[in-house]
Each structure stands twice: as C-alpha cells, then as structure tokens.
Amino acid sequence: MFENILLAVDGSEGSKHAAKVAAGMARDHKGILRVVAAYEPIPPYLGEPNLHIVMEARIQEAKSVLDQILALIGKVPGEIHTEILEGDPAEAILRVAETRQSDLIVMGSRGLGQLAGMLLGSQSQKVVNHAPCPVLIVR
Numbered sequence: 001m002f003e004n005i006l007l008a009v010d011g012s013e014g015s016k017h018a019a020k021v022a023a024g025m026a027r028d029h030k031g032i033l034r035v036v037a038a039y040e041p042i043p044p045y046l047g048e049p050n051l052h053i054v055m056e057a058r059i060q061e062a063k064s065v066l067d068q069i070l071a072l073i074g075k076v077p078g079e080i081h082t083e084i085l086e087g088d089p090a091e092a093i094l095r096v097a098e099t100r101q102s103d104l105i106v107m108g109s110r111g112l113g114q115l116a117g118m119l120l121g122s123q124s125q126k127v128v129n130h131a132p133c134p135v136l137i138v139r
C-alpha cells in the first residue's frame, strides 16, 4: 500500500525500532525507502573556521547514523535513498515529505532527548500535527 516511505532517524533506540518496521514494510513492495537524518542549524555567529568545523562534524555524525540504520535495514527489493538535512528536524522532515511526495512517514515515538514524562517526543509530535500524509509512530 505504501510505496514511497520516508523514515526519519536520529540514531536513538526509538528510531532503530522504527527502521525495522519501515524495512519490513519496504520488503513487501518494490518502492522507495527514503532514510533521512537532520542536524540542527549552526548559528552563523560562530564565524569561520569554527562554523565549517562544526558543520563538518554534524554531517559526519548524520552520515554515521545513516550507515548504522542502513546496516539494520539490510536488503530491500526496491530503492533506498538517503538524505542529510539541515534545520529543525520536524520542519526538515515535513519539507522532504512534501517535496518527495512521500506516502508514509515512519518515526520513533521517542528520540535522543529523554525528557521524563513525555510519551511522544517533540519532533514526532510536530510531524504528526502537520504531516501531508499518514504518519506511523513506532514504539
């Protein structure tokens, strides 16, 4: 049913769990599984060369998160695409879902921020509230 799945990951246990579910769905169809990791924008007041150093570190971190998740997903019959996004994670995820016309967004219920008492993380909450397509929150 879902052939253009957007999986958002931050490397947390929640997102690994979401990745396994998304991979299971992707194995049923020959569609697209798009895996994205976003990093927060770097404040421009840092100035060069710090700006560049911090940006490079964040991109490397996002790459290593994506590599870990790809290893978890393994082989699927369709295509796997990856994207590293800069910006507020929820806004970046929503933007990609729109431009890539995803038909499902998959994410974890919690991420790396472990605020006690919260059932749903802040990014999942924002995505659920504004998504242009169905959202699967995995817990």
Ligand SMILES: Nc1ncnc2c1ncn2[C@@H]1O[C@H](COP(=O)(O)OP(=O)(O)O)[C@@H](O)[C@H]1O
Pocket: 008, 009, 010, 012, 014, 015, 016, 018, 036, 037, 038, 039, 089, 106, 107, 108, 109, 110, 111, 112, 113, 114, 115, 120, 121, 122, 123, 124, 125
């Ligand atoms: N920077 C990010 N890039 C991509 N996906 C993210 C990012 N941060 C969170 N997510 C997705 O949102 C889910 C919930 O995380 P989040 O809402 O940030 O909860 P928390 O407040 O516990 O960190 C994660 O499991 C992941 O699927």
Ligand SMILES: [Mg+2]
Pocket: 010, 111, 112, 113, 121, 122, 123
């Ligand atoms: Mg978080």
